Amino acid sequence: MAVIPSATSEINVVKHRAIVAAILLVFALVGLFGNALVIISFIVGRKLRTITNVLVVNLAFPDFMACTVLLFQIAGLLSQTGRYPLHEAVCAAVVAVQYTGVCCSVYTLVAIAFVRWYVITRSIRGHQGFHTTKKIAIMVVIIWIFSISFMVVPPVLGIGTLGYSKYSSLCSSTDTNELDEYYVFLLGALIAIALLLTLVFYVRILCHVLRHNKQFRDKYAVDEGTGSSSTEAYQNTASSSIAAGSRPPMIKAINRKEIEITKNLFMVVCVFMLCFLGTSVNFIIPGSSVLTIYSTMILLVNSIVNPIIYGLKHPNFQEVFNKILCCRPV
Template identity: 85%
Template sequence: MVVTQVDSTSLDMITIIPSVTSEINVVAFKHRAIVAAILLVFALVGLLGNALVIISVIVGRRLRTITNILVVNLAFADFMACTFFPFQSAGLLSQTGRYPLHETVCAAVAAVQYISACCSVYTLVAISFVRWYVITRSIRGHQGLHTPKKIAIMVVIIWIFSISFMVVPPVLGIGTLGYSQYYSLCSLTKTNELGNYYVVLQGALIVIALLLTLVFYIRILCHVLRHNKQFRVKYAVDEDTGSSSTEAHQNKASSSIAAGSRPPMIKAINRKEIEITKNLFMVVCVFMFCFLATIVNFIIPGTSVFTLYSIMIAFGNSIVNPIIYGLNHPNFQEVFITIICCRPIR
């Protein structure tokens, strides 16, 4: 009888262990290995690219603009996120159902990832606000909010806001940062029943930030279209009246000032500001594209391999901004080449 009981107990243990293992490793190892390898590439490219952006603004005199203070802040947030990608890869490659390092390390990795993402998206909001302010309100020099000191204060507020909303809720018990056994990632654990509220908070903050960013860029577009229409109408009136070029120039300037618009000299400045705004809006579009898969995945209930790949795409946002600057921003492009070729910067 004793032998029979031992055999049945051992059989029960054998049947229980595989079921626990299958629950822990739901996502196949081959998918986790692919994502881990890609994150290591992201880490290398992101660290080099974002460091290049920061160094370029420091050493390049033409890049030391007020808006680029926010660009450096964005690059620093992405640099910080890329620093912890190898720690995510270590968790993805684990086959024990536990994080290979101490659990505190995994919680810190998750906190840094969330803080950097929140800081990035609200830095984009600040950039869109500054672009709107420069083009519509503060073209005539560093006036109003468009000063280095006030932009630096804005950066500090962004970091305080990001740390508060990403770290304080788990400290208060709303969600638990740690190792997700299902996806083998440092994120939220399923041990806390209030974790869903933390996820909703994250999603709401990102959606609000993106909506604010779009509102500012739409207002910029409306202002530019209205401004250009006024100039086209004025040029048409000048041609119809047959006035001389000098008189037309003077009348146009006086009418623009009387209507609260900018003089013709400001129009050339606007063109440069608009080009900068286009490049920065491209950064916003890429950010939205990278997070689109994650947003769609949250809308669809359940868990799947697609969730792991959508998170990987969201992580990819940390490496694309230096590529955009290098391809579309002439000043950044010139300084990038100078630094890579180890030539002295003039």
């Protein structure tokens, strides 16, 4: 009698694997199309060739890689033998790509948050100082070196082994190395630190915007009290800024656009945090293999939603997307 529940449970697990495999196939196709569209849009759309969008493309590229290897994760999910159906080296490569992509993505989010903070609060006359192509390129190279080093160094030191996990039926850290949990914990800690830094920059942006708006309202109220019109008040504010050598006369319109872009990019951060939450809870409070499969699936959602956010919310990306999809000149 004890065998029957076990057999029934095994059948249920197989069903859940098939469900998740089907969903991941959809994720892979949508993610490949969406992230490829972001990369192509940046290449062909002159309006999108901004320094911040260099980081957006750096976010799309690891997502594209992650969606590519999803097809190999599906093979592991559908395996009925308890082993990866392809060579173990393929499974290890899949894990390496995914772990590198996750690390690269999350620290690119930190870089985007830093650049947004710098542009809005520190940049003089728009986009000068730190906000240059050369320095952003160096930042991208550092992110990739750090991400690849994290993937390589711990396994070389014996902390974790990349391969097939029988427990989750996925390519991840294996179940055989006693230090696998430390490797996963290290990955989680790096992601948590990155998300914390990202939130710090966005909170500082919010505080700056609120303070800036209050100062402008106070200035407008003083000018209105002296009898000057709103136009004159704004012109006086702009001219005083120019005299101080701090901001150009159109800074109000520029800041509104920058703030709108920042809001859209913050949505990307929020989605990543929500996707990461399920995996974090499952790691802290271990559950069944089915819960692990679904929490991992939710984490992989992050690789497909970013292009959707750009298409729906980012005006410049939205315009270029429409032209490409309608086969019109960009």
